[in-house]
Amino acid sequence: MNEQYAVDVLICGAGAAGLTLAIELARRGIRFRLIEKSPEPFHGSRGKGIQPRSQEVFEDLGILDRLFAVGGVYPTERRYRDDGSVSEAHSIEHNVPTAAEPYQQPLMVPQFLTERVMRERLLELGHRPQFGCELVAFQQDADGVTAQLTDTAGTQAVRVRWLVGADGGRSFVRHALDVGFPGKTLGVRALVADVQLSGLTPDCWHRFGDGDLQRQIAVCPLAGTELFQIQAPIPLDVDIDLGAEGLTAFIASRTGRDDIQVHAVSWASAYTMNARLADHYRVGQVFLVGDAAHIHPPTGGQGLNTSVQDAYNLGWKLAAVANGAPQPLLDSYEEERRPVAASVLGLSTQLLDNLQRGDMRRGREVHQLDIGYPHSSLTLGNAGHRAPDAKLRGAAGQSVRLFDVFKGTHWTLLGYGVAPGSVLPRAGLQVHYIGAHAERVDELGQFQDAYALAIGEWVLVRPDGYIGAVVASADVERLEGYLLQVGLHPV
Numbered sequence: 340m341n342e343q344y345a346v347d348v349l350i351c352g353a354g355a356a357g358l359t360l361a362i363e364l365a366r367r368g369i370r371f372r373l374i375e376k377s378p379e380p381f382h383g384s385r386g387k388g389i390q391p392r393s394q395e396v397f398e399d400l401g402i403l404d405r406l407f408a409v410g411g412v413y414p415t416e417r418r419y420r421d422d423g424s425v426s427e428a429h430s431i432e433h434n435v436p437t438a439a440e441p442y443q444q445p446l447m448v449p450q451f452l453t454e455r456v457m458r459e460r461l462l463e464l465g466h467r468p469q470f471g472c473e474l475v476a477f478q479q480d481a482d483g484v485t486a487q488l489t490d491t492a493g494t495q496a497v498r499v500r501w502l503v504g505a506d507g508g509r510s511f512v513r514h515a516l517d518v519g520f521p522g523k524t525l526g527v528r529a530l531v532a533d534v535q536l537s538g539l540t541p542d543c544w545h546r547f548g549d550g551d552l553q554r555q556i557a558v559c560p561l562a563g564t565e566l567f568q569i570q571a572p573i574p575l576d577v578d579i580d581l582g583a584e585g586l587t588a589f590i591a592s593r594t595g596r597d598d599i600q601v602h603a604v605s606w607a608s609a610y611t612m613n614a615r616l617a618d619h620y621r622v623g624q625v626f627l628v629g630d631a632a633h634i635h636p637p638t639g640g641q642g643l644n645t646s647v648q649d650a651y652n653l654g655w656k657l658a659a660v661a662n663g664a665p666q667p668l669l670d671s672y673e674e675e676r677r678p679v680a681a682s683v684l685g686l687s688t689q690l691l692d693n694l695q696r697g698d699m700r701r702g703r704e705v706h707q708l709d710i711g712y713p714h715s716s717l718t719l720g721n722a723g724h725r726a727p728d729a730k731l732r733g734a735a736g737q738s739v740r741l742f743d744v745f746k747g748t749h750w751t752l753l754g755y756g757v758a759p760g761s762v763l764p765r766a767g768l769q770v771h772y773i774g775a776h777a778e779r780v781d782e783l784g785q786f787q788d789a790y791a792l793a794i795g796e797w798v799l800v801r802p803d804g805y806i807g808a809v810v811a812s813a814d815v816e817r818l819e820g821y822l823l824q825v826g827l828h829p830v
């Protein structure tokens with residue numbers, strides 16, 4: 340740690356992206372500060388769907404079981420038709436978990452509960468967000484950033500090596516960098532509100548007026564709470580009363596029912612939908628993650644998930660460079676993550692069009708399991724895809740999940756039928772051998788099914804669970820070159 344810096348990383352914003360980055364840095368022992376201008380945690384449900392790929396990320400961060408314990412599965416949808424008929428259906432495809440993809444259903448957790456679980460994890464790692472502290476200005480040079488922070492004690496300057504703007508769609512950091520945020524306003528305004536109400540049961544997602552923008556309204560029980568989340572498109576230019584009485588009247592106007600009564604509103608917002616992508620994710624020593632870099636409609640439940648995975652991509656790279664890895668590693672963040680957001684923009688806008696026509700179906704395309712970085716400068720050989728799970732047998736006879744082998748901050752090198760000793764372990768790299776008489780046996784053939792390696796091949800898995808390299812034993816020198824490129828030096 341260079342003493343010219345108060346900390347290595349200043350994270351501006353303690354939403355889902357900032358908290359993920361903080362956990363990633365904390366578990367690697369990197370010095371950082373996480374500031375949040377709000378005096379207290381955000382308490383709205385907003386992004387309530389945790390997609391299968393984010394579930395894998397949260398498993399690695401050590402919070403998946405906690406999230407399942409506080410959240411729940413998506414309920415079926417009950418559609419109320421004008422002729423008085425009612426039908427029930429799943430809008431979410433139900434796929435069976437497989438050995439390679441253990442999580443197949445979105446998990447419902449209101450965002451305020453997800454963030455609470457993340458803050459608890461951060462506390463376990465010895466850190467907490469500093470609430471009521473706002474970034475108000477910064478200047479950068481080639482070595483770092485000088486940031487002005489304001490809290491109740493006044494304004495102070497801090498010198499940091501990197502600043503990360505995890506400060507949401509209206510990002511102060513993005514504006515200050517003068518990074519363009521092109522895209523479009525979609526001409527759709529929506530209401531979202533977390534309420535206590537009577538007149539509807541908490542066993543399903545109630546949908547009225549599907550396919551008619553003037554009359555659509557959905558009321559979903561929020562898993563882990565006694566609240567319901569109301570969502571409805573609203574006119575662009577009409578003031579909506581977001582109080583309990585106003586929402587009761589609004590529901591009656593959409594459903595024709597006066598037995599649905601809102602008793603309390605814990606959070607509500609009326610917002611205009613946009614689809615925008617930042618021109619750059621990095622300017623010098625400053626990065627953008629999450630909504631600061633991309634915003635899109637909530638359809639498909641991609642916003643929070645994409646934000647978390649931005650931070651998951653950047654975190655290990657910042658830590659590696661802080662610990663001496665070559666600087667170009669950081670360039671791969673924008674290279675890998677910006678195309679992902681570009682495709683999410685297209686997907687969520689398409690799903691919004693479908694929704695307006697009454698088509699609510701969502702399938703694998705929203706699960707984010709097919710995201711990968713095959714064209715990244717960090718990818719060597721036929722690699723870049725998500726590293727699947729598989730069950731192996733340990734030499735001691737126990738069952739071993741690959742995801743448990745990957746879990747943590749290290750890289751993992753798996754040698755398939757490779758003679759031990761040709762690549763030496765080093766700090767940050769765990770080397771494991773798989774074979775009939777090796778430390779791990781592919782007894783069920785799940786590893787071979789998922790990875791399809793030839794005998795004698797190596798597969799290198801990055802700390803964020805993507806395959807960085809696949810190389811034959813004869814090419815071990817290329818593997819050594821790759822390991823140096825990402826800062827993994829022999830001890």
Ligand SMILES: Cc1cc2nc3c(=O)[nH]c(=O)nc-3n(C[C@H](O)[C@H](O)[C@H](O)COP(=O)(O)OP(=O)(O)OC[C@H]3O[C@@H](n4cnc5c(N)ncnc54)[C@H](O)[C@@H]3O)c2cc1C
Pocket residue numbers: 351352353354355356357374375376377381385386387388450472473474475505506507508510511531608610628629630631637638639640641642643644646
């Ligand atoms: C109304 C609404 C409904 C949504 N519905 C869904 C949904 O159904 N599904 C889904 O996946 N996503 C949804 N989203 C999107 C999802 O909530 C976001 O993608 C997610 O919150 C992004 O996380 P983030 O950490 O990048 O930003 P945010 O959660 O916005 O966090 C940014 C934080 O930075 C703080 N901050 C800002 N400026 C400063 C500063 N200068 N100094 C210090 N702190 C600062 C803010 O106070 C805030 O806490 C919705 C969003 C909105 C607004």
